[in-house]
Amino acid sequence: MAADGDSVFARPASQKPTLRTVIKFGGSSLATGERLMEVGQLVKMLISQGQRPTMVCSAMGKTTNNLLSAGTFALEEGKVYIDAIRTLHLTTIEELGLGDTARADIEGLLHDLTELLTGVSCLRELTPRTRDHLQSFGERMSVRVMAAVLNKLGVPAQHFDAWTLGLRTTGEFGNADVLDESYPRIKEVMRRFDDNCVAVVTGFIGHSPDGKITTLGRGGSDLTATVIGAAVGADEVQVWKDVDGMMTADPRAVKRAVPVPCVSYEEAAELAYFGAKILHPVAMRPAQRAGIPVRIKNSYNPSHPGTFITGSRVCGEALVTAVTFKEGVELIDVVSTRMLGQVGFLSKVFSIFALNNLSIDMVATSEVSISLTLDQSQRNFDAKSRALRELSEIADVTEKFPVAIISLIANVNRSSEVMAEVFGVMRAESIHVLMLSQGASKVNVGLVVQQDDLDRAVKALHAYFFERDGDVQAALEANGAAACAAAAA
Numbered sequence: 498m499a500a501d502g503d504s505v506f507a508r509p510a511s512q513k514p515t516l517r518t519v520i521k522f523g524g525s526s527l528a529t530g531e532r533l534m535e536v537g538q539l540v541k542m543l544i545s546q547g548q549r550p551t552m553v554c555s556a557m558g559k560t561t562n563n564l565l566s567a568g569t570f571a572l573e574e575g576k577v578y579i580d581a582i583r584t585l586h587l588t589t590i591e592e593l594g595l596g597d598t599a600r601a602d603i604e605g606l607l608h609d610l611t612e613l614l615t616g617v618s619c620l621r622e623l624t625p626r627t628r629d630h631l632q633s634f635g636e637r638m639s640v641r642v643m644a645a646v647l648n649k650l651g652v653p654a655q656h657f658d659a660w661t662l663g664l665r666t667t668g669e670f671g672n673a674d675v676l677d678e679s680y681p682r683i684k685e686v687m688r689r690f691d692d693n694c695v696a697v698v699t700g701f702i703g704h705s706p707d708g709k710i711t712t713l714g715r716g717g718s719d720l721t722a723t724v725i726g727a728a729v730g731a732d733e734v735q736v737w738k739d740v741d742g743m744m745t746a747d748p749r750a751v752k753r754a755v756p757v758p759c760v761s762y763e764e765a766a767e768l769a770y771f772g773a774k775i776l777h778p779v780a781m782r783p784a785q786r787a788g789i790p791v792r793i794k795n796s797y798n799p800s801h802p803g804t805f806i807t808g809s810r811v812c813g814e815a816l817v818t819a820v821t822f823k824e825g826v827e828l829i830d831v832v833s834t835r836m837l838g839q840v841g842f843l844s845k846v847f848s849i850f851a852l853n854n855l856s857i858d859m860v861a862t863s864e865v866s867i868s869l870t871l872d873q874s875q876r877n878f879d880a881k882s883r884a885l886r887e888l889s890e891i892a893d894v895t896e897k898f899p900v901a902i903i904s905l906i907a908n909v910n911r912s913s914e915v916m917a918e919v920f921g922v923m924r925a926e927s928i929h930v931l932m933l934s935q936g937a938s939k940v941n942v943g944l945v946v947q948q949d950d951l952d953r954a955v956k957a958l959h960a961y962f963f964e965r966d967g968d969v970q971a972a973l974e975a976n977g978a979a980a981c982a983a984a985a986a
């Protein structure tokens with residue numbers, strides 16, 4: 498940890514920093530050496546504006562995908578190929594003149610990575626545990642490079658693998674849960690850490706209680722950030738992305754999508770769970786528990802206010818906040834053969850899914866029938882076949898695949914209006930709605946349509962709720978978002 502020149506933290510007493518933040522940068526913000534330098538300058542600016550940040554980094558660019566591909570290649574072809582990963586990291590160090598320590602750190606990790614993949618290629622075995630170990634190299638390399646960039650810019654910084662701060666998880670490889678014991682541990686380690694230095698911490702990874710490397714699921718660095726924020730009692734967690742915040746729809750699918758100035762924790766979580774790739778689905782939980790606001794910001798456009806996420810919904814009377822979707826979903830209709838009474842039927846159906854460890858996304862019931870969609874992240878075909886076999890003993894079961902779930906994050910107090918308007922749009926477009934459900938949190942209205950109708954349905958709903966005046970931003974503001982921006986300011 499060597500800083501050139503005066504510490505950026507040294508400033509007159511009158512300008513003492515007041516905002517304790519956790520700032521998370523994803524792969525999209527850390528794609529190249531040039532981007533790392535820009536992010537470094539941004540961190541420097543945030544400090545000069547009075548922030549005391551702890552930084553959480555994801556792997557650079559597409560490194561996690563490249564690591565997974567290298568694992569598959571070693572498994573299937575028996576060869577070790579990590580050229581893209583090696584080149585990205587070593588070239589960055591070279592181009593930015595980050596020095597021998599950073600180079601030696603990265604070469605050491607590349608050596609370990611090569612050994613791991615050699616093991617995979619010899620044994621022709623890639624277990625979930627090894628896959629997590631493999632993926633951890635991305636974040637372990639990025640924090641070392643990022644800390645070196647900050648030091649180069651005169652910002653004292655030190656890298657940390659999250660487990661050295663005390664981040665402990667369950668042993669569920671690929672989708673581990675953060676254990677509560679992590680919070681006091683992280684708090685204690687961070688309490689002893691030099692306030693005049695930026696801790697640059699690996700996102701996405703932790704240690705199981707027996708010391709194995711685990712991952713928190715794809716996009717899990719957002720969760721690391723809110724866990725650290727909650728542990729240290731941060732004033733704010735900032736999640737820096739490549740878009741101007743959470744948008745009214747996935748900007749890749751709907752060109753006229755616009756940023757939403759603010760949403761509640763529940764809305765953000767529902768959006769993430771129902772397909773908006775912008776946030777990790779459980780990242781809001783630690784922030785919500787600790788009451789810490791989260792801000793989504795654009796590292797390519799830092800002056801944009803982004804999206805502010807807090808406990809209450811302060812966005813005025815907006816009928817719908819955003820539209821999101823999940824594709825390639827399976828819909829299952831279960832109709833009772835009346836061997837059981839209503840209560841027995843519902844509980845039997847749900848217990849069959851639970852006992853087979855299958856989690857359900859959406860559900861709609863009548864007295865003797867249930868329609869449900871299965872969470873697509875679980876690719877356990879054996880468990881699904883078993884569950885369907887057991888269900889067929891008490892019911893007629895039909896499967897529809899592929900279908901898509903469209904979710905509208907909507908105003909709880911006006912859900913009937915939302916439903917009526919959604920059906921109006923669907924009727925006008927002649928789109929058949931296969932199922933409709935309002936989530937228990939009541940911020941989410943979900944509908945299932947045929948996969949082929951998805952694109953048309955999403956565009957029509959977005960146009961109806963956000964583009965009616967021809968000017969998307971004006972429509973959003975008319976919906977009350979301006980009031981929200983003022984509240985967040």
Ligand SMILES: Nc1ncnc2c1ncn2[C@@H]1O[C@H](COP(=O)(O)OP(=O)(O)O)[C@@H](O)[C@H]1O
Pocket residue numbers: 522523524525526555716737738739740742743744745746747748749772773774775776819821
């Ligand atoms: N509703 C939405 N609002 C904003 N971005 C979205 C939404 N749905 C999907 N996205 C996508 O999420 C991307 C950002 O998430 P991600 O790539 O995981 O960022 P990072 O790697 O920085 O964590 C955006 O580039 C955008 O394409």
Ligand SMILES: N[C@@H](CC(=O)OP(=O)(O)O)C(=O)O
Pocket residue numbers: 522523524525555556561562635700701714715716717718719
């Ligand atoms: N690198 C991991 C974790 C992560 O959070 O990434 P990102 O912040 O770039 O979505 C992944 O690709 O899943």
